Amino acid sequence: MLPDHATRSRMSGAGKIGLAALTLTGCGGPQSVLNTAGSDARVLLTMLSVMLVGLVIIWILVNGMMLFFNQLQTGAHEERYARYLIVGGGIFFPTLVITALLVWGLSIMPDQRAPGDGLRVEVTGEQWWWRIAYWPEGAETPVIAANEIRLPVGQRVEFDLKSARVIHSFWIPALGGKMDMFPGRDTRLSLEPTEVGIFRGQCAEFCGASHALMAFHVVTMEPADFDAWLAAQAAPAMAPDGDLARRGAAIFAEQGCGACHAVRGSDASGQVGPDLTHVGSRLSLGAGILAPTLANYMAWIDHTGDIKPEVEMPAYDHLGDDELTALATYLMGLK
Amino acid sequence: MSENELNHDEFGTGVGTLMWITLAPWIWAFHFTICYGLTAILCEKAIPDGDVGTLRLVLVAVTVIALAGIAAAGLSGWRNWTEGGLLDKRGETGLGDLASRNRFLGQVSVFLAVVSFIGVVFVILPILMFGSCR
Amino acid sequence: MIDDPFAAYSGTNRPKPEGIYPPTEEMLSEPVDPQWKAACEDRLRKAWIAPKGLAYFTAVNNDKIGAWYSLTALFFMLMAGVLALLMRVQLAVPDNTFLDADRYNQFFTMHGSAMMFLFAVPMFEAISILVLPAFLGARDMPFPRLSAYGFWCFVIGGIFVMGSILFDAAPTSGWFMYPPLSTEAEGIGTDIWLLGLAFIEVASIAAAVELIVGVLKCRPPGMRVNLMPLYAWYVLVVGGMILFAFPPLIAGDFLFELQRGFDWPFFDPTRGGDPMLWQHLFWIFGHPEVYIIFLPSIAIAAMVIPTVAQRPIVGYSWIVLSAVGVGFLSFGLWVHHMFTTGLPNISLGFFSAASEAVVIPTGIQIFVFAATLMVGKVQKSLPMLWISGALAIFVLGGLTGVMLAIAPFNWAVHDTYFIVAHLHYTLFGGMIFPVIAGIYYFYPFFRKGKMMSKTLGRWSFWLIFVGFNAAFLPMHYTGLIGMPRRVYTYGENVGWGWLNMLSTAASFVIAAGFLVFVWDLLRPKRDFEIEKRNPWNAGTLEWSHNVPEEQWGVRSIPHVTSRYPLWDQPRLVERMDAGRYYLADTEFGYRETLITSVLDGQPMHVQRVTGPAYVTLLAAAFTGGAFIFPTFGWYAPAIVSGAFAIVCVLYWLWTATAQIPEKPTSDVGLGLRLPRYASGPDAPGWWAVWITMLGDATAFASLIFGFFFYWTANEAFPPPLAEHADGALVAAAAVLVSLSWGATRGARWLNRHDHVPAAQAALLVACLSSALCIASAYGAVADLRPTAHVYPALICAMAVWLIGHLGLGLIGQGYCLARSLAKRLTPIFDADLANVTLLWHFITLQALITCVVIGLLPGWMT
Missing domain, CATH: 2.60.40.420 (Cupredoxins -  blue copper proteins)
Incomplete structure (x- = not known):
């Protein structure tokens, strides 16, 4: 998974x-x-x-x-040894160790x-x-x-x-x-x-x-890599590349995905769910739980609730395999 | 009733005497509450990111008073513990007479004062070490 | 009346103890007349006989209630253990689908809640009810019907909460129920948790009250505070901790349920509320709770170790210091459960420091045990094996606790399996193992001479010990490599699979160990041989109980002059059996025990204790209704049920408490005559009221804390343009409550000085003022809209709290008036009035503070 x-x-x-x-x-x-x-x-x-x-x-x-x-x-040992043990082991030793540890622990808190x-x-x-x-x-x-x-x-x-x-x-x-x-x-x-x-x-x-x-x-x-990456993220989404991706974009629009998700540069501007402008560039799908493969994209859209119980996104199980493929291809292309 | 008949004031002498041994930990508790309460109020309301100099001064003063109180509690306990005899009677806190009971209460007060003293010193460390509320 | 035995006495001149005390050796050596002895035994047997047939369940004897209580707690523990096993199966492999998310969340919530509220704390109360009177040479607990009531409340509440899992309706928000997740949770799970457990918390406080009074007032003559068995010291400390720890949670439950039921926004940030308040209130309870569980179990070790070493404990005072010190310091630790909530570093530092400081008194106990073994001649035994296992596990849990108290390290591992491992190490080592040690040790006491199997005991020890370490030691590492707690599944590639598999496999080894133990505990032992009365050769009084069993507890209450009377006072048991000591007889066939003074255990009076009754069962059932019906939103039935509960309790008080005795004093033996009635601070009932109200005041203080908390947490509190309580009516309430208090106090004085009609008039005035005060408190807040913002909500909540207390106070005043009119409350016999006056001190204090907080403070704050 x-x-x-x-x-x-x-x-x-x-x-x-x-x-x-x-x-x-x-x-x-x-x-x-x-x-x-x-x-x-x-x-x-x-x-x-x-x-x-x-x-x-x-x-x-x-x-x-x-x-x-x-x-x-x-x-049996003599009783005075018992008293040494209680005072030494119960008071002196822990007080020393704990004072040192506490001072060390407190000293690193401001830096953190x-x-x-x-x-x-x-x-x-x-x-x-x-x-x-x-x-x-x-x-x-x-x-x-x-x-x-x-x-x-x-x-x-x-x-x-x-x-x-x-x-x-x-x-x-x-x-x-x-x-x-x-x-x-x-x-x-x-x-x-x-x-x-x-x-x-x-x-x-x-x-x-x-x-x-x-x-x-x-x-x-x-x-430097970070700055370049951030600049790329700030840019609007890439246009769908290829027929399949274009068909996916159309399905995305007609299924109303944009009501919840934003894809900057398209009409989709929903704020309820995650921003998908560059979803295809991410290392995972579904908040760190799925590898970003075509099959996983399709599975996620098809039955969200089975993968993530009680998730707010509804399952789009009325879509056929070819529609799911198109949608997934479109999303994966949003690098 | 015989010689050691006491005034049966259960509320005053009875539980009162018993509670007296917890004087030092009560001081610890009050000291702790003052430190926590003042810091919480000042850091939330007055100086979220600011300097804690004044707070530090106030809490150090409170700490000195608390330590003095604990020392006094310990000293009074020490007197009870060693009363009516030399130090060699210290161990005998388990006998069925009045003196032994007093020695026991004194001894426990001293021990509790020691632990409370350490507790108060520990609690004051953060205010000495940190310069801000962050 | 011609021969009124009380003619010589009056309200200001009451019967006093007379005669010889302490007894001399000569008196003790005097032989007892065998005929008289046999007659006494007959009378005692008759008085203490347990009811038969269906009425068996009306029994209130501490050995019955204690046994039922502990077996019920054990049952809930096994249920919660089964939940743990099911969770372990789900976690055994990555991406498992054995349990779905919702069911897993129900299971972990119930596992934690049941282990804490239905097992650990009740088990302490159960064992204490079972053994404490015997440690103290008392016949029974001071309020047997209160124990029974507490037990039945526990059974009803426990079945209600635990049963929810069978209907797939259990709470799912974790055992600390953090809002807003829990306030927004759908279904009745959260309400079951809140109301069911609040109900059990009330039962716990009842038990704490009884245990504290038991330790303070029901010791044998001569047992000064420095001679008490260490277990009694721990009970005293833990009882006190319950009084200060549980009420904040009850106050939190109160606010929480007001939000769940009526949408008062205490934890809703959009309307000024703050989920952090719950975290504070929960952990002010939750951390002391850990020590409430741990200390009594260590107390068992403190009883076992001197027996094993065959010598008195070395450093008795050190143990007392340790118990008291831990009791105090444990209240300064709660924020270490909240180190990652973004509080200021300085605040975290205070709690980090206190969390480290508590290590010192905790550690001392272990060194005292080691020192005692060091100077003794150790006899190897099964209980000691369990104690050694306990220490091995607990020390590791304690040391990881030292690490966790360092705030920055806590930031790294908080809410991970490292914590899961840590808390199970402290609880297995600090509770499960010592309690099992205690069961092996005390079994011959519980079953009067029968022993559990040594072989099976060793088997279960090694299974549980090895299984436990194999299951939980790896969890430290699982947590360090990133596994958060409370996850129902995890992926393959994070590398947690083999560790979880190991933990799951080992958890079944633990379960096997428990099976062996439970089988050994419960299997029929009818044909077992009866061993010696004191098989371990221990030194404390519980081993003086008769074998075979007699219902009377102790045959006669001894005069004690040592910490280990069975070792140091020769012929003590023989004289107890002979009825040479105190209260060897029951003059009127009543159940009686001896009340002694707090510090020195001087005999003060003879207390009649209550016997079996159906009314306690009914009271528990109706109280259950009052708590359970609101879960389903049935408020009207709940109110009716609550009213019936009050009627039952009043009937029980009227018929069984503060009864006017047949004669002023009784001969209790050894030349001592003691009064048969006490009121005010001499009476255990007065102490019960005092202690209960101390807990109540703590809950009230938590509400006040809430007020100041919202003030610091909100930009503006009260918010601009807020509606306030009606100032004039608040002032009127303050005046009326003062009047009612004055009239109650006056009534007590007048009654005691023989002005009975004037006292009755004063009580009437008090009742009227209380009723008017309720009306004005209601009127003061009637126009506020508590759903709008947390400010009016808190004002209204405090008014509800106040009205509830005034209602209780009014019932008390009416009860005294009725008792006086019925001539059951007279100038000499005024315990009820003394108790109600005490109650009113607390109510008045709370009422006046409430008036200041809702009437004056908001003006100063804006």
Whole structure:
């Protein structure tokens, strides 16, 4: 169901990502805290490693002690040792360890919430997809996209997080921590990608029937590639190329898809569902859950609700296979 | 009734004395509530991204008072714990007489003061370390 | 009357304890007349006999109620466990279709809700009701019918909530029910959750009240606070925590249901509401809840370990410190469930700090246990095996908790399977394992001399222990590599497949372990040999109970001078059996127990405790109706049912509480005569009112917190051009409530000083003022439109709260007036009036604060 993912392969240029070329590398896959590609995530990983070592040592000491007193010791010890044990193990040792850990933990908090360097990305959680608007520094109007986030490496990006109806949580494990998205309350997050690659993010706060199916891809790019890509995204949609695609565009119009979806440069200007202007350039379909193949496009339009329970988009199961093929071809052509 | 007949004021002396040992944690709780409440109000209403200098000053003052209170609670507990005898009587908090019961209450007050003291010091760390509400 | 036994007494000169106390060794060694002893035993047996036939279910004895309670909780736990297994099957392989999204969401919601509300907390109450009186050498709990009422409420509410899953109507929004997802959810699932569990929360508070009073007032003579069994200390702390933790959730439920039922927009951001308020209220409950579950289970370990080490616990005071310290600090942790909600860093820092600080008192307990084992001669036993397993698991859960309390690390793993692993480690290690240890340990006490199987016990231990670690240890990693919690499926390419398969396979090993345990627990043991009375050679009083079983609890209530009386007081059990100690007889054939003073356990009076009755069952059923009918929008039947519930409770109070005794004092043995009646702070009932109202005040404080929360969260609160409560009527309500309070207080004084008609007049004035106060409180908000904005909604909610309390207070005043007219409340016997006066202190305080908040504050804020 999910497209091949992968991480950390150098990319030649914007918009030319061949999925087949990507391989699964690194530790734990595309959505892993352990597979870091951002400065915040790296700090958290260091912290995790140190705490994990401490955890293992303390666990062995405490349980070793219990095992010894339970099974191995031959006779009772003197009572004053017991008092040393309680004061030393119960008060002194934890106070020292925890003070150090707390100071360290607190000290990294301001950095993790540092203000961004210019680019702002507004992400709105919908049931169950992501509405995305890029606001480059000084921009008056945003570049609208959906269900995929591309970021330039080497700069801190600010995320303005909102939600339409229910609470969601925005999370890209490879880049840093997560932040909840509330209706009627704005939250913010800032992340600094440091490595080029393709990663996966997912909604972390339970948000209804298809909570499990609300993901997105994150593509980190060299700044120049990113600028080129963003300029391409800002442009209106390409005209349908070929008869099949043109027929698809006609079906798109006559089925009323434009009431919910926008395809900039055509009559479709609906705001209810994801913007489809460049849907064909995205790495996934249905908010990070399907590989963008012709078959998947057709299946999605044909029976949305079976793939994503309780989704708002109706199933267009009255369309024949040839109509679905045309529609899918048109959409896939919207690079 | 015999020699240790007490005034049966269950509400005052009874539970009152028992609650007295929790003085230090109550101070912790009040200190915590003041820190949280003031920060929440100021960061939401007054200085969302601004400087927290004044807040820091106020909370440090509150902390000093709280620590003094906890120290006093601990000291009074210490007196009860060691009252009527030398330090070597410390362990005997489990006997069936009045003195032992008082020593026990004193001892628990001291322990709770120690934990509350650490708790208050921990809670003040963020306000000392952070410069803004972000 | 010619020989009125109370002629010598008056309201200001009441019967007092007289005679010798404490008893001397000489008195204790005096032999008991065997004939008298046999006669006493007959009378006691008759008084404490459990009802037979259908009336069996009217029983209120703590051993019956406790056993039913714990078996019911176990049943719900097994149901919730089955849900977990089904979820594990769904997650075993990627893209599985075994369960659909909706059913999976129902299952995980019910799994969490049932484990928390229908198993963990009720199990604490059940076990405490079962064992606490025995620890304290008491005959029963102070209010047996209240335990029965709480239990039946639990059964009705539990079946209602759990049964919804069979009708595909269960809630689907997760056990913390975050709005707006839950407020917008279709169907009645959310309402079932809210009302069903609110009902059970009320039952929990009832149990907490009873347990606190039990520990404070029903200890044996001589058991000072420094001699209490550690379990009693934990019960006291946990009871107190329930009083401060559950009410915020009840207040939250109240607001939530007003939104669900009447569209008052408390959590709707488009009308000034804020979903964050629910998160605060839920977690102010939710985090202490974790410790409410954990502490009583550790208390079981604190009872088992001295027995295993065959010596008194080292560092008794440390354990008390630890319980009390955890009790306090646990209220400063709630925001660590909300670290990713975008609160200011400084606020997060406070909660991070407090979450780390709680590690210290928690850890101390473990070191005290280790120290006790270190200085003792350890006897290996099955309970100790389970305790060791508990510590191994809990320590890991605790250490991952230390990691999670660091806010930035929490941002990385919050809401992932790392959390799922962490919370199951703390709850298995902190609750399941110690409770099973406790069941093995106390089984010979529950079943009076019969033991569970050592072989089966070892089998179930190793199955559960190995299964648990194989299932949950990998989940830490599953979470780190990105799997969020509460997903009903996942794709193939994220690499979570094999880890989930492992967890699923291991979860069936856990289930097998539970099967072995439950079989061992429940299989018939009629032909088992009866072992010794005290098979583990423990030192605490519960092991003095008669084998084979007698219904009276303890034969006579001992004078205690040690923490481990069975070890330190030679011939104690023999003398208890002989009826040498207190209350060896029941003079009038009543069920009685001894009430002692809070600090030093000095005998104060003889308390008559209530026996079996149908009215408690009826009261529970009608209370159930009042909570269950609104789920379906049937408000009229709900109100009728609620009214019947009140009638039942009044009947129960009228016929069974504060009864005028036959004579002023009774000879309780060992040369001591104690009064047979108490009122005011001497009486357990007065304490019950005090404690209940403390919880009630906490719920009220949560509403006030809500008011200030909306003020900080909204740009303008009250909003510009808002309608306000009618100032004149608010002022009138304040005056009237003060009048009603003054008249009630005056009535108590007048009655006590023998001015009975004047007291009755004062009570009448009080009733009238209360009724008028209700009218003016209603009038003050009658014109507001609570659906328009959260401001009028909150004003109206506070008015509803106030009117409800005034109504309760009015019933109390009317009840006292009726009792006085019926001559059941006299200058000497005025417990009801003392309790109602206390109730009115709380009501008046709340009413005046409400008047200030709805009448004056909005003016200052704008």
